[in-house]
Amino acid sequence: MxxxxxxxxxxxxxxxxxxxxxxxxxxxxxxxxxxxxxxxxxxxxxxxxxxxxxxxxxxxxxxxxxxxxxxxxxxxxxxxxxxxxxxxxxxxxxxxxxxxxxxxxxCKTNFYGNNQIKEHAFTLKTTFDALAIRNHILQTFENIITADEAEKESLLNLVIVGGGPTGVELAGAFSEIKKNILPRDYHRIDFSKLRIILIEGSKDTLNSMSNQAKIASRKYLLEMGIELVTETFVKNYDGQILQLNTGETIKTKTVIWAAGVVSxxxxxxxxxxxxxxxx
Missing domain, CATH: 3.50.50.60 (FAD/NAD(P)-binding domain)
Structure with missing residues (x-):
């Protein structure tokens, strides 16, 4: 045999x-x-x-x-x-x-050699990562309730870096719970001030897909109230301030990094x- x-x-x-x-x-x-x-x-x-x-x-x-x-x-x-x-x-x-x-x-998340971003940003490559994001988001809304006005801005800015499938899906899902779920659980928070910001280095979201997908995803995201920032790169993030290559900065306690992978x-x-x- x-x-x-x-x-x-x-x-x-x-x-x-x-x-x-x-x-x-x-x-x-x-x-x-x-x-x-x-x-x-x-x-x-x-x-x-x-x-x-x-x-x-x-x-x-x-x-x-x-x-x-x-x-x-x-x-x-x-x-x-x-x-x-x-x-x-x-x-x-x-x-x-x-x-x-x-x-x-x-594969694993590609931070392009930036260890400070790696230390402070969330990733989404495992179930553990997904739970870490979930727990952080829920704790963030608990913190908003008692935060002073100066601190609320950074708590209400949710930034997703990377406009591929992961970034687009995340942004859309966060927009849905912002509209339909969170206001029922957190009555005293003004969710009209919650900003969902999607940053993409290329001209379009879903850049590796067809032109139809690029156009449709942009339309879908804008209709959901998501702020699209394209042709822009993140230079650094220290857990408090997100720095862009344009010189602009965003105060935020939440950055989810979905800007590429390496095997x-x-x-x-x-x-x-x-x-x-x-x-």
Whole structure:
């Protein structure tokens, strides 16, 4: 009987799950490694962040997903290094040999080397990030109730950086709860003063999509009362003041950074294997 080939798949996202499902059970033994024990449905992170759905609605345990695939093993750990010479990976839970290695680790937020923005801005790449934004937003409205007038401006300015799908969805969702949800929960706050500001470096929102999508998204956002600032870049943010390349500043306690991504990488792979953005 022919021995099954050993495949290691790093990452339980869309690519890792899809490939694991498609591989022939009779030909391969599969080891799926991820840092968390569940798949996160990323397209709906923005709804968790804006309190429209609960995290459990977008979290799917990996062991449950593959409960009927006896050739799949799941391990929780972090891959630290790849030894391509000996077909081995080093992880936080030990070393594993492979015949084939699939890296499906996804990406992380790109701060373009600005560590101060990285320290003070929120991101939206995990369920944890979504909950952090949700909790911060709700606490912000609690703070508005007792804040003096000088402090309220920064609390009422919500800034999203990046006009791609994540930024557009977030801005739209925040506009919806500003109109339909928050006034019912916080009776003494004047939500007409809540500014939702979307900053995009290029000319259009959804810049990587069709012209129809660009035009429609701009129309949709403006109709919802969102302030669009295009062809503008963020220079810095210290947790209090957002600085733009135009010289303008915005007082804000809330900046959500959705201005690009860079692929996750693992040590041990030759540099010439990578292209722009660690792809």
């Amino acid at each position: 022919e021995t099954k080939r050993k495949i290691i798949i790093v990452g339980g996202g869309f690519a890792g799950i899809k490939l694991t499902r498609k591989l022939d059970d009779s030909l391969f033994d599969i080891l799926l490694i991820d840092k968390i024990n569940h798949h996160q449905f990323q397209p709906l992170f923005y709804q968790v962040a804006t309190s429209q759905i609960e995290p459990s609605s977008i979290s799917f345990p990996l062991r449950h997903v593959f409960r009927n695939k006896k050739n799949v093993r799941i391990r929780l750990g972090e891959v630290l290094n790849v030894d391509i010479k000996h077909n081995k990976i080093n992880t936080s839970i030990g070393d594993f040999d492979y015949d084939f290695l699939i890296l499906a680790m996804g 996750n990488s693992i040590k041990g792979l030759p540099e010439n294997w990578f292209t722009t953005g660690n792809r």
